[in-house]
Amino acid sequence: MHDNDLRELFGEWAQPMRDAVPPAVSVILKRKRRRTARAAGASVMSVAAVAAVAGLVGTSLSAGHKPAPQVRTKPAAAPPYYVTVNDSGRNLLIWDSVTSKQVGSVRAPVEESISGQRYHTVFTALAAGSDRTFVLEATVHNNTTIEMPSGIFELKLAADGSPGPLQPLTKVQLHQGRIGRWIAVIDSVALTADGSQLAIATNTYNGEMGGPSKIEVVSLLTGSTRTWSAGRQATSFWSLSWAGDSTLAFACDNPSAAVCVLNTTGQGRYIDTSHPLIPTSLAYRGLTGPASPVITPNGSDIYAQLSGGNSMGLVEFSARTGRPLRLVISAPPNYSADCGALWSDPSGQHLIAACPWGSLTGTISHGVFKRGRNLPPAANHILQSGPGTALIAW
Amino acid sequence: MGVHGDFEEFYLANYGRTVAIAAAVLGSRLEAEDVAQEAFTRALARWSRLSRYELPEAWVRQVALRLAIDSGRRVRRTIRVTVKMAAQRHLPQPDAADSLPFTALGDALKRLPPQQRQLVALYYLADMSVADIARESDVAVGTVKARLASARQHIERELSEQTGAISDAR
Numbered sequence A: 001m002h003d004n005d006l007r008e009l010f011g012e013w014a015q016p017m018r019d020a021v022p023p024a025v026s027v028i029l030k031r032k033r034r035r036t037a038r039a040a041g042a043s044v045m046s047v048a049a050v051a052a053v054a055g056l057v058g059t060s061l062s063a064g065h066k067p068a069p070q071v072r073t074k075p076a077a078a079p080p081y082y083v084t085v086n087d088s089g090r091n092l093l094i095w096d097s098v099t100s101k102q103v104g105s106v107r108a109p110v111e112e113s114i115s116g117q118r119y120h121t122v123f124t125a126l127a128a129g130s131d132r133t134f135v136l137e138a139t140v141h142n143n144t145t146i147e148m149p150s151g152i153f154e155l156k157l158a159a160d161g162s163p164g165p166l167q168p169l170t171k172v173q174l175h176q177g178r179i180g181r182w183i184a185v186i187d188s189v190a191l192t193a194d195g196s197q198l199a200i201a202t203n204t205y206n207g208e209m210g211g212p213s214k215i216e217v218v219s220l221l222t223g224s225t226r227t228w229s230a231g232r233q234a235t236s237f238w239s240l241s242w243a244g245d246s247t248l249a250f251a252c253d254n255p256s257a258a259v260c261v262l263n264t265t266g267q268g269r270y271i272d273t274s275h276p277l278i279p280t281s282l283a284y285r286g287l288t289g290p291a292s293p294v295i296t297p298n299g300s301d302i303y304a305q306l307s308g309g310n311s312m313g314l315v316e317f318s319a320r321t322g323r324p325l326r327l328v329i330s331a332p333p334n335y336s337a338d339c340g341a342l343w344s345d346p347s348g349q350h351l352i353a354a355c356p357w358g359s360l361t362g363t364i365s366h367g368v369f370k371r372g373r374n375l376p377p378a379a380n381h382i383l384q385s386g387p388g389t390a391l392i393a394w
Numbered sequence B: 001m002g003v004h005g006d007f008e009e010f011y012l013a014n015y016g017r018t019v020a021i022a023a024a025v026l027g028s029r030l031e032a033e034d035v036a037q038e039a040f041t042r043a044l045a046r047w048s049r050l051s052r053y054e055l056p057e058a059w060v061r062q063v064a065l066r067l068a069i070d071s072g073r074r075v076r077r078t079i080r081v082t083v084k085m086a087a088q089r090h091l092p093q094p095d096a097a098d099s100l101p102f103t104a105l106g107d108a109l110k111r112l113p114p115q116q117r118q119l120v121a122l123y124y125l126a127d128m129s130v131a132d133i134a135r136e137s138d139v140a141v142g143t144v145k146a147r148l149a150s151a152r153q154h155i156e157r158e159l160s161e162q163t164g165a166i167s168d169a170r
Helices: A003-019 A025-053 A377-385 B003-026 B029-045 B056-087 B104-110 B114-125 B130-137 B141-169
Strands: A081-085 A091-096 A101-107 A110-112 A118-129 A133-141 A150-156 A177-179 A182-191 A197-205 A214-219 A225-229 A237-243 A247-253 A257-263 A288-295 A301-308 A311-318 A324-330 A340-344 A350-354 A360-365 A368-371 A391-393
Touching (some): A003 B003, A003 B114, A025 B003, A025 B029, A257 A288, A288 A340
Antiparallel strands (some): A091 A101, A110 A118, A133 A150, A182 A197, A197 A214, A288 A301
16 A cells, blocks of 8 residues: 555545534633633642641531631731642642742652663642642653553642652542543542542533533542532533632533532532522623632632623622622733632632733732732743643642 | 634634544544643643744644543543443443544554554644654654554554455455
8 A cells, every 4th residue: 555545544534523613712711711720729729728727717618608607817928839740741840939939849750660661650730738738640651652550649848848758649549531422521629628638520521512520529538439410410510629628619510600619518419500609690890700719718708700891800709698799800901811819818818810911919908909929930831821730839 | 813813713723633633543533622622722821922833733733642642541541440330230332423443544543552653643644744753753764764664564454454354244
């Protein structure tokens, strides 16, 4: 068979795919929002951790949206450490947010098999927990096969940012990929303040439409798993964040984006997306469509993005009532890209947001967001667009 | 035209091609579409920089190929789950929409090592020259030629065996 014949055969084979009408670009925009949200959901956990360490937080919002007991917490300084994953996934970089300098790194191990094959470990950052703790997914592969056993690891940093050893979390397994006619994708992972429970949002797709989704809460101590789902409804959940160790806030389809809150005490069961805390229809200053929610560790507020026309803003909501309180950040005119909260301190008074015009840190005072220092350039880059996520931990 | 407008034009022009390249590596159109969408999502996230590249589609192609390899790993992990499900009599149904594994070429591709699958995708579907593939893959031109020849032989052999099997059946 001539090379040209084979090329023609490949052309015929690929033609239906090349000719297929791509899904609307809004599908890509939605995925991008989820990517940002995943970083946000993961990042905010570090703050919950701070609160727990300080012994100040005992928040428990209920799934029925009963008022949450708010806990007075001292405003904390900006978080000193970020962990980012480089493009190859083979290096974890640790950054000091105050000095903008890299303070450490963890190089993924390379092992050699008996036959001389070199196996690399590749990291994906999943979540940040208490006491400068990060949860990472590690996969192992070489350059010629795709056999890659994987595992979940925990990395703890010392007070000066230096990394400790990677500890395997043997009780956790992540299931992604093809399951029946669906492709399962983990869209968000969040660790509780005490580092004992991992919340995992898994959504399913078939290339054109979404399928049933679930939220699992896995005990890292026992491996026991509790599962919540919306039954057979085609819905999805993303942008998980914890308040305390029993309240999850997240984005849910209703059928468009809304913000749901779940009390995770008790056994897992049904998530009723028909009564979200912040509904899709909510309008504030001409902006609608709550997206990328992040609940503050004390459970008092939720930051979510609203958009409309050529404008968007980051809005602070009451986590008790779901009512909008104030516009915290507004985009420059005609700038319609995403801007989401990544981190807030236990009191909700310090905030880090990732916006297309630069990741912002600042303080909310009397309802006004005062811009502070920008995140380190390297962290900026990865926070917005890199593989995996960048994580922030106290 | 705004940021999203430029991106949309790029996306519409290159999506199908990216799906085809990823499908050659993955052997599944559905998974290839997921990989392509993820690659374009990453492109959108850094579009202000990428749009200044001479060939932003090369960046998307590279990301899609890397994701396809990673996705292959995840599929293997899922297979382990599937085996458990099968043991519990919850057998997943084959998806009729995902017909690639049932084509002769798709079947031949599936039997290639991933590295050769990637090479074949770049050469036959991305229309890259051997020299460009060698530069992008950071290997010698001779190595690319040898691997390509091996892959070609393998595909030809698979296709002729399948043709023979069909003839025998008739």
